[in-house]
Amino acid sequence: MADTLDFEAVEVAVRRQALRLAARVVERRLNADTSDHTGPTLACACGQPARYAGRRAKRFTSVLGELTLERAYFHCAACDTGFCPRDRALGLDGTSLSPAVTRLVGVVGALVSFAEGSALLRELADVAVDPKHVERAAEALGREVAADERCVVEPGPPAEVTPTLYLGMDGTGLPMRASELEGRAGKQPDGAAKTREVKLCTVWSAESRDADGTPVRDPGSVTYSAALESAASRDTDDHPSDFAARVVREATRRGFPQAQRRVVLGDGALWIWNLAEEHFPGALQIVDRFHAKEHLSTVAKVVYGVTSELGRKWAHQRHLELDAGDLAAVVRALETHAPAHDEARKCGEYIQRNRHRMRYPEFEAQGLCTSTGVVEAGCKVAIGTRLKRAGMHWTLQGANAIIALRCTKLSGRFEDFWERRSQVRAAG
Ligand SMILES: [Zn+2]
Known part of the structure; x- marks a missing residue:
């Protein structure tokens, strides 16, 4: 039988x-x-x-x-x-949609495309919600999440405050619908824009050590907050920019101001250091070493050609100098190519400008995490894998809603959000 x-x-x-x-x-x-x-x-x-x-x-x-x-x-x-x-x-x-279905839509909408989300709901839960409806409901929920994020900024319990906290900032271009870009200047040949910049703030701790004793990011310690918003201060008043306010909220939630050691990591972008200077004046500033090395590799490709073995060796040598803290040697090598290659000149200036943020042997001696690529990986994980897929073009509203939903989910905060949402409904 x-x-x-x-x-x-x-x-x-x-x-x-x-x-x-x-x-x-x-x-x-x-x-x-x-x-x-x-x-x-x-x-x-x-x-x-x-x-x-x-x-x-x-x-x-x-x-x-x-x-x-x-x-x-x-x-x-x-x-x-x-x-x-x-x-x-x-x-x-x-x-x-019932509350339980809305919650499922929120979860799939944060993780996969609306069409994939619709298919998953049918496959896993035998619930029929068409892709367009998944999109509408996920975006509506994302708007609630975004509003909730602006209100809920209490710091976590003191036990969560770690000796050293890292705060990373980065930006990445998001493909937008043409209607969202009208009149915006961009990098296309005709001066038009195809993308708008999402700015991301990431906070994590790195108390763990790998086999060599190198600090590594603590699993589960990463939180994200991001949006398509400006980092430029409004010049009409002394309010922080929308993105600066977002970074301060995230830092507050994570107890960043209370950490014994505070580190701000970023690539060379000026807005990052301006924001760090203004809002976290005592924090140590470090250029993400992964990004610095990538910059040098790009110069090698420009100077020697994309597949050149000589170029690969040249970049490797610069990476070793960077690790050894011999920035003078890196700059000298770049200056040799500066007259013929603008990329080399710019990279030399970038290192000069950021040299106090690139004292890697010193940072390492202090047990600090400098070369994780966490910040850049954050943009891929939090934004790229969900929002920058083939054929995706976003509206400002839609993108910000899904970014809010995804950041909350990836930061392990969706449950808390849902709890608050249910309480508000029960009370209302
Ligand atoms: Zn009425």
């Missing part, structure tokens, strides 16, 4: 049957309860009384399948709007 049984078919069929049954039970229970008909009138949001206008049925997608719920409907003549108090109580207002 056992070996003739198609166990998978039984599983699927029984699960469907059980869910259908559960859906009917929930439907009957909710529809039998008419306590949401509290009287002939109910105060509308506009302040005028709305009149009871009977029970209205609406279909909702739940993890049990489709549910048809009948709710008391009130209509306000003054502002000509209708509402169902129960929708609000159940977390169903303005949506046809």
